[in-house]
Amino acid sequence: MAERNPLHIAFLLYDDVTQLDLTGPAQVLSRLGNATIDLVAATRDPVATDSGSPLHPTATFAEVPRADILCVPGGFGTTAAMEDAATLDWVRSVGTEATWVTSVCTGSLLLAAAGLLDGRRAACHWATREHLALFGAIPVAERVVFDGNRVTGGGVTAGIDFALALMAAIRGEDHARFVQLSLEYDPAPPFESGSPERASPETVARYRAMVAQRAPDRAERFAVIARNQAARRGL
């Protein structure tokens, strides 16, 4: 097998991240060959996730000043992470130099707030996608979106499709097919309910109501973040 160039992958980790946004792509990308993965946060304290058990950072912002691939997962914690200057600064700094700047789910909002998706097409969780425009990105209703070296995935499980597509771009299609087989990724969802187009209107309405209840002030917080972003740029 040909020697593969080493790749360092940095996942941002923050409180109330959606665990699978990170663990899905981490599983796939760990099979890039000659790749190392760090889960990076402000400190090494355990980070709460939305799925009942914490994830533990393997490195701090200070320890990871650069990476070949930056990946920002999403979750209900994304808004607070976008309000944190240290987080935005680290994402901006690593993302400016990274070979690939990527996200899953609402992670694209954080990339956009860090100024990394200006004028770029980007995916996001279907229920939150529209807010990308506030931060200068162009929301796209696709599962995986490439725009130059920006590669963004849709909601949660889209991270697996995103990571296989990124793998093909980096290591070639043959390798991605091999990894897909290793992960037995031949999905068979038990229901047709994975997108707002396929789900029933009642299910879509229930989900939107849950988000409104759980994050009632999100639109206002996004507006403040966008104003701060504009002010920082001297606009």
Add this chain to the structure above:
Amino acid sequence: MAERNPLHIAFLLYDDVTQLDLTGPAQVLSRLGNATIDLVAATRDPVATDSGSPLHPTATFAEVPRADILCVPGGFGTTAAMEDAATLDWVRSVGTEATWVTSVCTGSLLLAAAGLLDGRRAACHWATREHLALFGAIPVAERVVFDGNRVTGGGVTAGIDFALALMAAIRGEDHARFVQLSLEYDPAPPFESGSPERASPETVARYRAMVAQRAPDRAERFAVIARNQAARRGL
């Protein structure tokens, strides 16, 4: 919303587990409503996974003597876990009393070695499925297999399909459809390569060669485990 009965879910954790075998279903099942999740191992020391960063147990075997749902993930570490008496004893003990006894990927081999799949139909990773028969289970080439309260999933990513199907059995189809939408689970694999039937013969051969290189003595070790299992039963 109707009050939901509390559910305690125990995932077995062991060295060299395939991370997504566990994190996929954990993400789904954390949305069962009124559910708590433990990652259970012999000790609380961090456990190495195959995807570049460790997982941290939230409880020890001694602390979790029972659970409503037992889930055993797979990975290259499964064989060593099957050779460990304390692991088999805990799985057998919790599995005997659990409402649902489940696995993903090669985790079904561990369930079978613990005597929990005698005469039961079970799924497994496609490349390892055949070995289930050694331990008294009936290998089935399906992505999700229900046999009474035994529910087993195929390789790695099948854990997401498995967990949604289990969720529908426990909380009803409407709830599972809601969770599927929340996770935007409308998969779009970039290639047709997720099963030995869909992948090219060359890709299948490459995968089998990798397994043979990485686990050269696996068949012999399974045979020893099966003999010990038979001896323990006084057969």
